[in-house]
Amino acid sequence: DARTVKDAASTKEVDYQKVYNAIAETLEDEKYDDGSYGPVLVRLAWHCSGTYDKDSGNGGSNGATMRFAPEANHGANAGLEHARNHLEKIKKQFPEITYSDLWTLAGVCAIQEAGGPYIPWRAGRKDGDVENCTPDGRLPDGDKGADHIRNIFYRMGMNDNEIVALSGAHALGRCHVDRSGFDGPWQYSPTTFSNEYFRLLYDDKWQERKWKGPPQYENKSDKSLMMLRTDMALTTDKEFRKYSQKYAKDEQAFFSDFSKAFSKLIHLGVPTTQLSEEVPLKKLEDQAPA
Ligand code: DDH
Structure with a gap:
């Protein structure tokens, strides 16, 4: 067997x-x-x-x-x-x-x-x-940018495509104030694995949340979701953007790349x-x- x-x-x-x-x-x-x-x-x-x-x-x-x-x-x-x-x-x-x-x-x-x-x-x-x-x-810090992400993941031997694919795991779960200091989930059904994380990065608008906690973003439409600075870097960095845009549109491509990475x-x-x-x-x- x-x-x-x-x-x-x-x-x-x-x-x-x-x-x-x-x-x-x-x-x-x-x-x-x-x-x-x-x-x-x-x-x-x-x-x-x-x-x-x-x-x-x-x-x-x-x-x-x-x-x-x-x-x-x-x-x-x-x-x-x-x-x-x-x-x-x-x-x-x-x-x-x-x-x-x-x-x-x-x-x-x-x-x-x-x-x-x-x-x-x-x-x-x-x-x-x-x-x-x-x-x-x-391990990566959520309040940093693309250079930090690359330093951390290149050390493991991961490339830009793998970095973006892996980041899609933030479809699952949430941040807890008493664990990381950050607060909230990335998407509306945080126990379902999907490409929602990427879709929302592009389909909603994100603004800095005004609060006493560490810097993080909230969605403009209902302010119930969050993104870290490192999540936002996947849309602002030119190379990362290629992959995050692709995954926002194509869940199959995300699933296939995520599985390998x-x-x-x-x-x-x-x-x-x-x-x-x-x-x-x-x-x-x-x-x-x-
Ligand atoms: Fe993450 N992540 N992660 N993450 N992560 C947090 C939660 C979860 C970063 C920061 C945080 C990956 C990449 C990054 C999951 C999976 C993966 C939290 C909140 C922070 C902060 C912790 C808490 O308060 O409970 C940063 C920064 C990065 C980065 O790449 C730059 C990757 C690659 C994965 C993966 O699995 C491949 C999951 C799942 C959670 C939700 C945990 C929970 O309890 O819910």
Whole structure:
């Protein structure tokens, strides 16, 4: 069975589709945020992977070093304890899976179950030690411009097209004042994966919000949505604009590019010799009833 892959980190067999299903079944929770743990799980997968540095080869999803205090306490990771704690229940059910495989798989699950594209995923990440924690400052700041975005993502080995595609993940979730200082969702249905983020960047008008918090934008039409400066940079930077305009008009193009870029992101820094074959993780609704 292609779904059961030998976990490189242990000698036990893990049925990753079962892990996927267990996560998928616990995404919805009306008491949490907009009713789903999905968005914060996607952010966990991204923040555990986006620390990769292509020159030194360190950082990335191999290691799950956000389990340890130095990295868990990095400002950019504020609030991700909600995601990590939520996944503890899954880890107890499937102790053989490594945290680093679990966190990335949870991101894939959250995207697919929210209606996003299929994301190719491979198993085999190993958990590291506290010494493998990355230095602070490897993840982007929302109040900066295109140069900052490029510095951060080029360090991971991402190009302009991949940067814009990945940014479309802001279709999901919201900013929380008590986590990042910013406030509000990017689109009207923050638990549905779509190209709405790009469409709204162009179809609404955006103005600086006057408030005591950090600089952010609000939509003119009803002031209920937000954009960060880094989101706005995708429309003002000439090169970024090419891709964001395309994705605003063409959801299929966005889905296809996002799938490749997100899959690349969650495998950054993991030696290919360690990785399994692609594990074809199916959405709950695409599985034959048991
Ligand atoms: Fe993001 N993001 N992100 N983001 N992100 C926040 C939330 C979420 C930036 C800043 C913030 C990506 C890129 C960038 C998600 C996915 C992705 C928040 C709010 C800030 C601030 C956190 C909070 O208060 O709870 C910046 C800056 C960038 C940038 O590229 C310049 C990428 C690449 C992804 C991805 O997944 C590929 C998701 C999902 C959330 C919503 C989390 C939630 O709890 O809801």
